[in-house]
Amino acid sequence: MDHDAIVAQAALPPLRGRVQRDAALGPQSWFRVGGPADWLVRPADADDLLVLLRDAPPEWPVVTIGAASNLLIRDGGVRGVVLRLGRGFAEVVVEPNGVVAGAAVLDATLAQHAAAAGLAGLEFLSGIPGSVGGAVAMNAGAYGTEVKDVLDWAELATPAGLQRLSASELGFSYRRATLPTGAVVTRARFRAAPGDASAITARLAEIREGREATQPVRARTGGSTFKNPPGHKAWALIDAAGCRGLRRGDAQVSEKHCNFLLNLGAASAADLEDLGEEVRARVLARSGIALEWEIKRIGEFAA
Template identity: 60%
Template sequence: MIVLATSPSHLIDQLPKPRGRLTADAPLGPQTWFRTGGPAEVLFRPADTEDLAAFLQALPEEVPVTVLGVGSNLLVRDGGVKGVVIRLQRGFTGIRVDGQDVIAGAGALDLNVALTARDHSLAGLEFLSGIPGTIGGALRMNAGAYNGELSHVLMAAEAVDRAGAVHNVGPAEMGFSYRHSDAPMDWIFTSATLRGMPGDQLAIARRIAEIDAARTDSQPRSRTGGSTFMNPPGHKAWELIDQAGCRGLRLGGAQVSEKHCNFLINLGEASAADIEALGEEVRRRVYEKSGVLLQWEIRRIGEPASSGHGVEG
């Protein structure tokens, strides 16, 4: 175990001592795709599932717990995140194949799972190559893209709850719906078993290449959090945003992408407050124009800090 210590009054000194790594006041902004936001009071990188379960079992109930993936669909507010932020890295990124099943750690990148399935001539998981996140995040939000979603391929999932108990569940117990799972919010997913089907490796590779080309053509490759708002029933969020005149709209260092207006981008110096306020302004304008209230798809966590910029555009 590695502990980066600070003053005796810091939360880190009150925590159980795991085999993994504890870091006080760890910057989170650089670990997110937006590249902005405040620090974690304590960041915990568990060594494995047993280490995570033992730590949670011994953790005082009053200490808040937040889970961080690769930060692709996440906005960390400028005041940072209180309590313990858990990031599953080494020990949770492995991927193996057993027949038609792909067993992946929750920290494994969705893209790497798709590529592993390709290498074993397993079809049906190509859509994961178009989702910029980890399997743990995909489980939590029933991630989907390019005519596929996790609920279509999940066979089993493993999770650890806030009390340190380990749960093994099937898809029926996940309560999947559009971009949502009914799994308890205190569950931290640690692995998933996904079912592929035998396919032609070249055809699978072509499909992954098509998805990559479609993303390159339609989505900005910049400091962004991916799709900002969920598609409302019967609508496409980007069309509503465009119709409301929000394409290119700016607030401080944040902007609605000119390329795909359901993406917010950090132009370089945006605060998390800039990005969140811009998103709320987009919601306001869309509602005023169409009567549709957009719902955030990007997860926003942490404490706000004061800011003050005007909207341009």
């Protein structure tokens, strides 16, 4: 039986959230590219998500896309279920020495809530273009601080129920957390300390202005494309390999910050991924260093 027949015959469990068949994903991606999802599910809340993880057809993969910022969705689309957490996962609770935030809360929004409460230590999150769930799952970092440095615990939905794991139990490494199989981050607690509110606000403004000056923040991009190899900066290796401004159709290596790929308007996911692979090949040939993708690539190539 072919894939379409399997999807047509199988059924999702009854859910209270929004469910779409053959849902367009490209418009939700920061790159604005990519094919459709078999099913796009926005669970109403954590209980709804648990029902889905427990009762969805076991042969269907489940992929979470979060804010779809550091993500490339391939042109052939994504098989199975794509999860996008929304309003039911957007609560922010400020505590005297930290903040608990739902997985759908934007990193910058979390930083702003902390600043408004006079809590310091989370300013770096304002420089990360994504959501809390993705930040935990990839140990996001900026300006010398990573999620692992400030995380107390993360709550995870799994097919067996909710789990709460401490930072030490999440196996953090550079741009990676080790989550249990099938787990989806639902919320997390971040440590912070009372500080001078004006100094915290000034730091947020400094980070925002620095990003706008050095990164193509208003372009169709996926953020940092490649991980920094030990002892090196990816952008410097890319620049030294002559890739600044390199194009493949409407896919381009940013001239402003060459660890960013841009969709100038009509690029496909294949154009962007092929350009990224060309950059990797040029860097390897010049420096002997193999860049690793930081952007998560999901889905299938177009037929």
